[in-house]
Amino acid sequence: MLPLGPVIGSVQCTSCHGRFGVESLEQPTCVRLGGMLRDAQYTVALALLAAGGTAHRAAREAACAAVRDAGFEDCGEAQVLAALAALSGLGGELYDAHGMAGGLAVELHAVLEPLAPHLAQPGRERLLLQGAAIALADGRYRPQERDALDAVGRCLDLPQARVGALLEAATRAPY
Template sequence: MVHSRMAGVRTAWRVVDDGDFFCVSCGGDRCYRRLNGRRRLTLLGLPVLPRGAAEPVVECVACRGRFPLGALNQPTTTRLTALLRDGVHSITLALLATGDNAAANAATRRTAVEAVRAAGFADCTEERLLTLQAALAADSPAQLDREVREALSALTPHLASPGRESLLLHGARIALSDGPYRTSELAMLSVIGEALSLGPADTERLLATAALSA
């Protein structure tokens, strides 16, 4: 048996990519290096025989922690903030477009603009929001449903249940700002709930709770 100090397996790493990612060890956005590796049998510290490729890894430049490539699937804090902002924007426009002239109601316009500004679009105005609403209102219901699902598809997998419920309640507040739910609004809120991976029973419960507190 060859003594472990004389022989072993070492991995030679090579940087093949870099960028930003969310480091779970640091708890925030950091720079990363993607590394590919080749393993070699060493004797007395010298490489003598190749042992094949090592699993590629992601290395945090800050803490030097190494993680599977799946770590890159987690959005950065910056990216997640943008996805949330776009999700609120899409839900707001969808409710305005299906609200049966709800966009003409002053309370609805005010609620919609305040929500979109709070989400990160600080320069949002009623005029800009209603221009976008008018364009969406020309779409067929099926096309509008598809656009809402696509807008939320990138965000939903990265939100825990409370976050997804909060987005549905945001839509409920828009719908309720000018009175009880309309049939078209309930239909759109059901689509939003499904796109957020909320079960029908949970969607109904949340909408009922929002109506009681409106």
């Protein structure tokens, strides 16, 4: 027997069959990353619908369209409103005097913060702009919608100045 030197650990991808160092196990798989992105789009849609209220049909339709575009094709308005009620604490006001209701604030942080390091800035900005489209579906930003969008920007680690510029640009974009 001849010693060949130290053995370097590696893993092999079952999709591409490429070999990578074991540190690659710390990164999400493409399936996991896709799931994280779908959950993020869904949560942003719920947060913005809650911020603007559910009274306006255009906002409800925009939120439901965003949820379906995220990959939840069978999710209709009833399911979105039920999820919103569950996250908002089973009735009462969806937003309190200090901003987002507890369940939605926790959900935004839990879903967006782990995703942010894995997305390039254009991807993080796109999530914010999807929320802006929901907020603008029924008119100008309401203060609570703006607060929710600021929270989305913070969770996605976007600079506050960039969030402001994107939200201002979204008001001029045709939808």
